[in-house]
Amino acid sequence: MNAPVHPSHLSDPNSPDGVTRLDAVVIGAGVAGLYQLHRLREMGLAVRAYDAASGVGGTWYWNRYPGARFDSQAEVYQYWISEELYKAWKPSERFPAQAETEQWLNFVADRLDLKKDIQFNTRIASAHFNEDTERWAITTEQGERIDAQYLVACCGMLSAPLTERFPGQASFKGRIVHTGLWPKEGIDLKGKRVAVVGTGATGIQVIQTIASEVGAMKVFTRTPQYVVPMKNPKYSQADWDHWSRQYEYLKQRVQGTFAGFHYDFESGPWIEKTPEERIAVLEKFWDDGSLSMWLATFPEMFFDEGVSHEVSEFVRAKMRVRLNNDPDLCMKLIPSDYGFGTHRVPLENKYLEVYLQDNVEAIDCRAAPIECVVPEGIRTADGKVHEVDVIILAVGFDAGSGALMRIDIRGRDGQSLKAQWTEEIRTAMGLQVHGFPNLFTTGAPLAPSAALCNMTTCLQQQVDWITGCIAYARAHGKHVVEATKEFQDEWVAHHDETAAPTLVVKTDSWYMGSNVEGKPRRLLSYIGGVGNYRSRCDDLAANGYPGFAMH
Template identity: 45%
Template sequence: MDGSPAVPDGTSTEAVTDFDAIVIGAGVSGLYQLYRLRELGLKVRVFETGTGVGGTWYWNRYPGARFDSESWTYGYSFSQELLDEWDWEEHFAAQPETERYLNYVADKFDLRRDIQCKSRVTAAHYQEDTRSWAVLLEDGRRYTTRLLITAIGVLSAATMPTIPGVASFQGQSCHTHDWPKEPVRFEGKRVAVIGTGATGVQTITEVAKTAGHLTVFQRTPQWCAPLHNATIGQEEMHRIRADYPEIFARCQETYGCFIHATDPRATHEVTPEEREAFWEKLYGEPGFGIWMGNFRDILVDREANKLISNFLARKIRQRVTDPAVAEKLIPNNHGFGTRRVPLESGYFEVYNQPNVQLVDVNETPIERITPTGITTSDAAYAFDIIIYATGFDAITGAFDRIDIRGVDGVSLKEKWKDGPQTFLGILVDGFPNMLMVMGPHAGLGNFPRAAEYSADWVTGLIRFARDRGLTRIEATAVGANAWTDHVLAASEGLLFTEVDSWMTGINRNVEGKQVRRIMRYSGGHPAFRARCEAVAADGYRALALA
């Protein structure tokens, strides 16, 4: 196709809008996208629901919250000054440090003047006659923009469990995503945590240190691996700073933008003794090496996956003193690495404490929340605090919570009801001038590394259109179908597609999210970038530009 279809009759391409671009979200993606759009000289407004910037790191301030990417791979790479000025305190920074970092970025680059906090976007409707978007806030304010850019995160739409009586509890309770800013004390308190995903693992480990008694309600145990966090001294930070070019180059080379590269060997190409020694080495090292730097076949070969899963199971049995409890903590419905691997710091040892009890809700389901606690099929528990670590409506959930309508009023939620359809995870046919930073079917991984690339690509496309006087940017149906087919093909043979998780679109607490879907691109970030760069190099001819 020629990439330059005619302007429809009666369309005004000179419409006056409040902004050239509206960005939804002031987290890692939104802050950087704002920085890049400013470089183009555009009039931009960022709408942020929270009272401050930071996205994930503004909201998730629950006990133990920290990221599992190495800090020095997680920060932005676009500014040498920023790299020179910021000293990371830990190899895996906790939430307060990461929130401080993102606030530092917002101040250093004077981003706040274009960010409007306490502004939840509830609707965005495309206006074909003016080639613009009308954006509605929760408080009733309306704005118009030529470009609508979503930077709303992959895990930002928190979900509560559909358990009867949640609202009846008279003690203190909240979802981990909505943790209060004021400190919560656990000393002498009877505390319940519902959920044992990555958030639950971090929360449980920290709460158990001071709670009077902690009861964990688990449905699905996880294959956790040690984080091995440590502080960073000045001398080490100096060495890291000198290595930044090599660090970021390595992140560009790897499948998930982490520093850990897949081992080129297959599991059965080494002796059992060599294999065990290699896994012991990975288990003792910091970060995702045991997941991202393991043998090349552990996520595609059932026998290889069974062997690494058995290795992790042995570790759990070694670390948990009660054999019956240990068995409950070993997953039996998925293999290691087929869900996102939680990294932990003493999680399994928590269950050796006399003040901690594990309840398997597969054996004794929760029947309801009561004014005083939780009732299961065999017992009534009294609590002072209930913590819901019940996860997110991942990847598409944040989109579903905004009434986004494209050409002819078509609903994005309805269009995606059988699974997302995008072009490069950035554009959607029928939704002109809407661009997604880290949308469904994009290349995911170490988030800032992937988000920077996505925002850069979006910026390049906007520059291309602006320089040519083009005011309508849209994916074609042919292009979106081809990319969706490619995303599906890239996932074939991967064991994670056989597992219920947020990575396959499953959330038992959300209507319509009980069927597995392919939600992300699994071909690796180098392959994703190659596809994106080929489209740009071809003058964006794969798009419908006008």
């Protein structure tokens, strides 16, 4: 596979005044950032990616906690750059773990010769739009100054960890670690008294993985989760040859489904089925051991309270059996106040059975919330101090908007993106924000990629659209691209109208920003479907990007 031509011969980014001059800056070297760097280099632009990590991977660099693995099948968690690249890397199993995924992203970066244009160990501190030059003045935390025409933020949807979650954390005598900042060298948990705070998708992976090695584990659970058992067979070369032969089909298939996977809602309307037929569909997808139980059974579960209740009760019954119908554990660990699928649905491996072990205790934080961290451990509102050696914070992220808000981004008239999004989160299809010319975003709010998508599908689609938009502007002699206020307003209204009838917006979750105090309430992810979103983007491109002013 031939690497693209390195653009260094087109312009020298280093100038005598100490300012690095580039055509484009990409923030992030994860799934989106790597692909965006590749696409802009293909265009011949002088471009550099910057990442705070010491290597590529983004999410798969930072989230190296015990049990970390993705829950999109390996055959579709893929780059669609070429069939050759697809075939050249054989995953070891259906849902590979973090280490293998990080290796795969390094493999891709090496194949495309991307690393020479990535500056690691560098965090972007600020980016201010200069209205005189119509370019971005960017600074790093080390003080490097960069001047770029285009700024493409590929910061990730879940890359702003909520680290300072409880009062008194600094007083703890043991070790506190956030799952999203797990140290490369790992942490020895053997025989230790460990607290895990949080039972979302990440917390579940940690809990089921470390239960066999810790001395004792206290799990602080506030919002129980519906869970689906993962089926994760090993992949042989023959298996991968099977998927490789379907490369073109898979590449096209994932573009049009609801969530960017190769499965979709194709079971027929709920109302037209008998109770027995409905159960048969649910059993079929339950046995598949993937997110298809959530994203390929009945879409009515997102809208209809009655359907939601029946699907939720189906899952609850499965969970009760695994908890030996223990009333206390069922009360603490099985949701009763929201419907299946209105939260992120975690896949797991014998997670519930962990609570049947003598060395594991579930602490109900609805009955006695965490009050603070003390030197000995965690104090709850009932006055009890839970003494532990290690506290693992699986408390999530400021999703979608958090990573961009941690950079001082200022657009026209010095307006602050952070200030704007603190009041209300608005974007133009998650691709641009009005008032911030030549700033493009992937994985930002109000696009499917903010949450409701197989990420490789949606991130590549956004990168391709951004690349096409920049190419169009350059071909027409335009230097500045900015979403109009009218277009952004129209998109926000459409986004909200699409979300309003769903049960998702009636449920508190990180999807709604509910996990961050004071965050404006709005569904972070567009819920109109990946295929519909792509069609709208394609129409914009085909018609000369109406809604995006260029000059």
